[in-house]
Amino acid sequence: MIYLQLFWSFFQIGLFSFGGGLAALPLIQNQVVDIHGWLTLSEFADLISISEMTPGPIAINSATFVGTQIAGLRGALIATFGSILPACLIVSLLAWLYVRYKEVTVIKGVLAGLRPTVMALILSAGLSILALSFLGQDRFTGNLMSLDFIAVIIFIAGLILLRKLKIQPIMILLGSGIIGGACYILIQHFAS
Amino acid sequence: MERNVKNYLKLFISTFLVSAFTFGGGYVIAPMMKKKFVEELRCIDEEEMLNIIAIAQSSPGAIAVNTSILVGWQLMGILGALVSILGTVLPPLIILSVISLFYSAVRNNTVVNALLKGMMAGVCAVIFDVLISMGSKIVVEKKLLPILLMLFAFLAHYIYRVNVIYIILICGTIGALVSIYESKPERDKPGR
Numbered sequence: 001m002i003y004l005q006l007f008w009s010f011f012q013i014g015l016f017s018f019g020g021g022l023a024a025l026p027l028i029q030n031q032v033v034d035i036h037g038w039l040t041l042s043e044f045a046d047l048i049s050i051s052e053m054t055p056g057p058i059a060i061n062s063a064t065f066v067g068t069q070i071a072g073l074r075g076a077l078i079a080t081f082g083s084i085l086p087a088c089l090i091v092s093l094l095a096w097l098y099v100r101y102k103e104v105t106v107i108k109g110v111l112a113g114l115r116p117t118v119m120a121l122i123l124s125a126g127l128s129i130l131a132l133s134f135l136g137q138d139r140f141t142g143n144l145m146s147l148d149f150i151a152v153i154i155f156i157a158g159l160i161l162l163r164k165l166k167i168q169p170i171m172i173l174l175g176s177g178i179i180g181g182a183c184y185i186l187i188q189h190f191a192s
Numbered sequence: 193m194e195r196n197v198k199n200y201l202k203l204f205i206s207t208f209l210v211s212a213f214t215f216g217g218g219y220v221i222a223p224m225m226k227k228k229f230v231e232e233l234r235c236i237d238e239e240e241m242l243n244i245i246a247i248a249q250s251s252p253g254a255i256a257v258n259t260s261i262l263v264g265w266q267l268m269g270i271l272g273a274l275v276s277i278l279g280t281v282l283p284p285l286i287i288l289s290v291i292s293l294f295y296s297a298v299r300n301n302t303v304v305n306a307l308l309k310g311m312m313a314g315v316c317a318v319i320f321d322v323l324i325s326m327g328s329k330i331v332v333e334k335k336l337l338p339i340l341l342m343l344f345a346f347l348a349h350y351i352y353r354v355n356v357i358y359i360i361l362i363c364g365t366i367g368a369l370v371s372i373y374e375s376k377p378e379r380d381k382p383g384r
Contacts, residue, residue: 020255055287057284060285065292076285083253087261113341113364114367116339117364121349123323151310155313158314162318163324169321176310176315177307180309180310
């Protein structure tokens with residue numbers, strides 16, 4: 001039963017993630033955190049960090065990670081298989097259409113409609129992780145007293161480094177892990 | 193390419209290496225595949241590769257997987273496609289299942305916890321960096337429809353928590369309908 005659920009969830013993620021890169025992020029969060037509760041939001045954020053630091057697409061990384069956590073190696077294989085099956089079918093269909101018509105206007109239209117949509121969905125998913133990082137909860141509501149200043153500073157510094165100096169994302173992750181981690185450990189040390 | 197064991201093995205090793213050493217997801221893998229199969233192995237010509245990348249980016253699912261299905265298919269038919277899928281999926285599958293096993297064991301370790309907490313703020317910076325790039329492209333175009341779709345998708349997901357799949361279906365359909373509507377008058381005009 002759990003195998004079937006894993007397969008079906010990742011099949012949907014594979015089927016509906018258009019645009020590559022982070023496009024799968026909101027779909028994975030929807031299936032894995034919101035609908036099935038296989039990961040907490042915080043575990044999901046860890047998964048995204050790990051995915052960005054390792055090779056391979058986020059959808060495959062998530063399928064393997066969630067599959068292993070929930071149902072061991074067999075779960076990982078089934079979830080991964082589910083996530084690539086739609087692509088196998090649709091890519092062949094599109095390749096056939098492309099050879100016949102070269103310019104497929106409708107598909108271009110679908111993609112043009114989805115580009116802003118996917119951007120908005122990634123924003124929504126990103127905001128919930130940002131709220132978790134800044135406030136320890138999944139929404140920007142309530143008291144700002146619990147604001148985590150270390151996280152805020154790392155976020156702003158990271159964003160500036162990425163945009164102005166074009167530093168590799170993997171370096172930002174390593175840096176924020178080491179510097180942020182050291183700060184958190186020091187604070188804990190002095191608090192106790 | 194001749195269909196013998198040696199060439200299947202070559203295809204497997206090529207896709208495996210590209211997948212294992214490409215960090216940063218879909219947008220990076222396409223140029224890497226191009227470099228490997230067009231410039232290094234010279235078994236696909238440049239124009240074919242551009243078509244392959246166009247189809248891969250138009251299909252749902254991870255761009256890396258889509259590209260490798262098409263490359264494998266082009267070179268050695270269905271078996272070739274299966275071999276190159278295997279080569280592409282195995283590296284993240286192996287890496288993430290190992291990490292997943294360690295993750296459960298060390299999640300509650302203070303140092304690992306602090307590291308992951310720091311990385312959470314860093315990964316937010318990476319996500320918002322991508323979002324700023326995507327969003328500014330959409331805003332610069334100054335077209336009404338993409339901006340409306342973006343607003344609709346964001347409100348529906350963030351405020352009303354509508355299932356991501358419905359939002360994607362609705363916005364994709366709108367994009368398709370608009371493209372059909374826009375392409376019609378041109379066809380009717382004489383001499384165009």
